[in-house]
Amino acid sequence: MSISVNPLSVIDNKFDNGRKLGREEESPVLPAAYDTYEGVTVDMERAPLMEPDVFSSRLEASISQWRKQLKKGVWIKLPIKKMNLVESAVKQGFVFHHAEPTYLMLVYWIPKVPCTLPPNASHQVGVGAVVVNDRRKILVVQENSGCLRGMGLWKIPTGIVCEGEDINAAVVREVKEETGIETEFVEILAFRQAHKVFFGKSDLFFICMLRPVSFEIQTEEVELEDAKWMPFEEYAAQQAEREDGLFKSITEVCVEKLCGKYDGFLPVPMKAVFCGRSNYFYRSGKNLNMVDYS
Amino acid sequence: MSISVNPLSVIDNKFDNGRKLGREEESPVLPAAYDTYEGVTVDMERAPLMEPDVFSSRLEASISQWRKQLKKGVWIKLPIKKMNLVESAVKQGFVFHHAEPTYLMLVYWIPKVPCTLPPNASHQVGVGAVVVNDRRKILVVQENSGCLRGMGLWKIPTGIVCEGEDINAAVVREVKEETGIETEFVEILAFRQAHKVFFGKSDLFFICMLRPVSFEIQTEEVELEDAKWMPFEEYAAQQAEREDGLFKSITEVCVEKLCGKYDGFLPVPMKAVFCGRSNYFYRSGKNLNMVDYS
Numbered sequence: 001m002s003i004s005v006n007p008l009s010v011i012d013n014k015f016d017n018g019r020k021l022g023r024e025e026e027s028p029v030l031p032a033a034y035d036t037y038e039g040v041t042v043d044m045e046r047a048p049l050m051e052p053d054v055f056s057s058r059l060e061a062s063i064s065q066w067r068k069q070l071k072k073g074v075w076i077k078l079p080i081k082k083m084n085l086v087e088s089a090v091k092q093g094f095v096f097h098h099a100e101p102t103y104l105m106l107v108y109w110i111p112k113v114p115c116t117l118p119p120n121a122s123h124q125v126g127v128g129a130v131v132v133n134d135r136r137k138i139l140v141v142q143e144n145s146g147c148l149r150g151m152g153l154w155k156i157p158t159g160i161v162c163e164g165e166d167i168n169a170a171v172v173r174e175v176k177e178e179t180g181i182e183t184e185f186v187e188i189l190a191f192r193q194a195h196k197v198f199f200g201k202s203d204l205f206f207i208c209m210l211r212p213v214s215f216e217i218q219t220e221e222v223e224l225e226d227a228k229w230m231p232f233e234e235y236a237a238q239q240a241e242r243e244d245g246l247f248k249s250i251t252e253v254c255v256e257k258l259c260g261k262y263d264g265f266l267p268v269p270m271k272a273v274f275c276g277r278s279n280y281f282y283r284s285g286k287n288l289n290m291v292d293y294s
Numbered sequence: 295m296s297i298s299v300n301p302l303s304v305i306d307n308k309f310d311n312g313r314k315l316g317r318e319e320e321s322p323v324l325p326a327a328y329d330t331y332e333g334v335t336v337d338m339e340r341a342p343l344m345e346p347d348v349f350s351s352r353l354e355a356s357i358s359q360w361r362k363q364l365k366k367g368v369w370i371k372l373p374i375k376k377m378n379l380v381e382s383a384v385k386q387g388f389v390f391h392h393a394e395p396t397y398l399m400l401v402y403w404i405p406k407v408p409c410t411l412p413p414n415a416s417h418q419v420g421v422g423a424v425v426v427n428d429r430r431k432i433l434v435v436q437e438n439s440g441c442l443r444g445m446g447l448w449k450i451p452t453g454i455v456c457e458g459e460d461i462n463a464a465v466v467r468e469v470k471e472e473t474g475i476e477t478e479f480v481e482i483l484a485f486r487q488a489h490k491v492f493f494g495k496s497d498l499f500f501i502c503m504l505r506p507v508s509f510e511i512q513t514e515e516v517e518l519e520d521a522k523w524m525p526f527e528e529y530a531a532q533q534a535e536r537e538d539g540l541f542k543s544i545t546e547v548c549v550e551k552l553c554g555k556y557d558g559f560l561p562v563p564m565k566a567v568f569c570g571r572s573n574y575f576y577r578s579g580k581n582l583n584m585v586d587y588s
Contacts, residue, residue: 037439080384080390083377083380086380090374090377095395096374096394096398097393097395098392098393099392099414100494101390103390104390104398105393116516116517118418118492119418119456120392120394120493121414122418122455122457123415123418123419123498124415124416124417160413162413162416163413163494164489164490167487189577190559190575191576192564192575193460193461195458195573196458198412199392200457201415202419202457202458204417204419204498222407222410223410245564249562249564249575253577253578261580262580265559270486270540271539279487279488280487281539281540281543282486282487283483283547284556284578286556
């Protein structure tokens with residue numbers, strides 16, 4: 001969503017009831033930015049301090065104006081320090097779109113037609129690391145909280161991708177943080193999509209193959225009970241590995257990969273011209289050396 | 295995160311100052327649920343109506359109690375109709391974790407050690423559909439909004455995965471909604487991860503191969519200008535296809551796939567014993583017929 005600044009000063013509005021307005025009260029319409037989807041965004045972080053009743057009447061006047069201009073979605077970004085205004089927005093029909101630690105984003109859909117605004121973020125992204133050394137030992141950990149605590153199960157290191165972090169960077173970081181082992185990213189072996197994992201949201205869990213480049217383990221002690229190198233066959237023979245669908249599926253792709261019979265997805269750096277962003281395109285690496293990505 | 299009900303009635307608390315409490319005022323500690331991560335969740339949807347000053351003092355007493363019990367994260371789920379209480383929570387140090395249309399989730403971390411609570415959802419998930427018929431024509435569309443509007447570019451149908459929706463179902467639904475074409479899911483060819491795509495969040499965009507089972511196009515008119523079957527070579531020869539990294543990468547995997555030289559990821563239904571959920575594990579289909587998934 002690209003946002004362009006709204007030159008409000010040129011908007012002709014008629015809310016002054018004929019009274020000559022001073023510089024401070026040029027318009028009751030709230031300062032806002034317009035976007036290419038007929039949306040309007042009010043950033044209350046930048047707006048001057050105002051009482052709830054003033055905000056209420058200005059918001060009402062603003063929506064009336066934007067309705068005439070055939071605007072569609074109205075967004076209000078309300079900082080945590082201005083929560084005294086939230087009830088005014090809710091009373092005018094705004095609902096919540098998303099929140100970050102220090103602000104709440106509210107939204108109101110003006111047209112009579114069904115709302116086509118983008119939903120808020122729907123997925124958390126997790127990573128699991130398959131790190132196997134030259135002696136066919138796999139790097140495994142035991143966690144000290146969560147549903148697997150105390151079960152004696154050895155599992156691959158896992159973690160959550162941070163905001164703005166690439167999957168291939170996240171998995172290398174997690175292995176380093178949890179076990180002290182330095183690795184190089186090889187490929188994405190597989191992934192699992194699950195629903196209603198936390199707060200009703202979904203989860204995408206990427207199983208990644210990494211190549212270890214250091215071997216001495218330093219166990220992170222806040223979240224882990226222990227970490228070690230374990231013979232791969234011993235890991236795969238654990239009861240849970242044989243019974244749980246996810247554990248079993250991970251072991252199966254590992255076995256195929258270790259036999260040289262499996263192709264995962266490789267990250268290819270890529271620049272999208274239209275959006276101007278650099279990022280990774282993950283694809284089968286089978287014929288990748290034949291492709292010219294220059 | 296698994297949440298278990300907190301039997302508050304058995305908690306010994308000392309906030310009554312020696313006064314005998316009636317049924318209605320048994321404890322100033324707010325009703326809450328405990329989880330296996332030493333977290334506490336206060337659901338204000340179910341709590342009786344209370345004034346902000348009463349909520350403030352009860353919240354203060356509650357946190358004091360939970361601190362003694364070595365609890366870590368305190369969550370407050372505040373429904374949109376009770377926003378009169380939000381400032382009280384903020385004044386006690388709560389910040390926002392996430393919001394859905396009708397509630398705001400606030401959170402407070404009690405311990406002195408760094409916060410290990412899970413972040414809110416970080417990614418939106420999109421799908422793009424590669425639908426090629428027997429005459430080597432690809433299904434393409436032109437959109438009537440966004441950054442590509444008016445550029446004359448024909449692109450593959452795309453859309454956003456709904457809350458709780460599987461990727462392989464979402465892409466079939468989007469193609470049907472946008473073009474009226476019925477399809478069968480074949481495989482995930484590749485995916486792209488991008489950052490700061492909307493409201494600072496990231497985006498995972500899965501490019502999927504589908505097999506058409508109907509052929510007559512009915513263009514959806516709210517979001518699309520047009521839709522048609524286009525000779526694949528003509529699609530690939532568009533100026534944008536040759537210049538933009540994403541468009542180019544999609545075309546390259548399509549070419550390899552159409553030549554029978556590419557293996558994507560296939561969805562395998564899977565049940566995880568520990569979490570009790572059914573979902574899909576996406577993996578290379580190369581040796582899949584050799585694997586026993588019973």
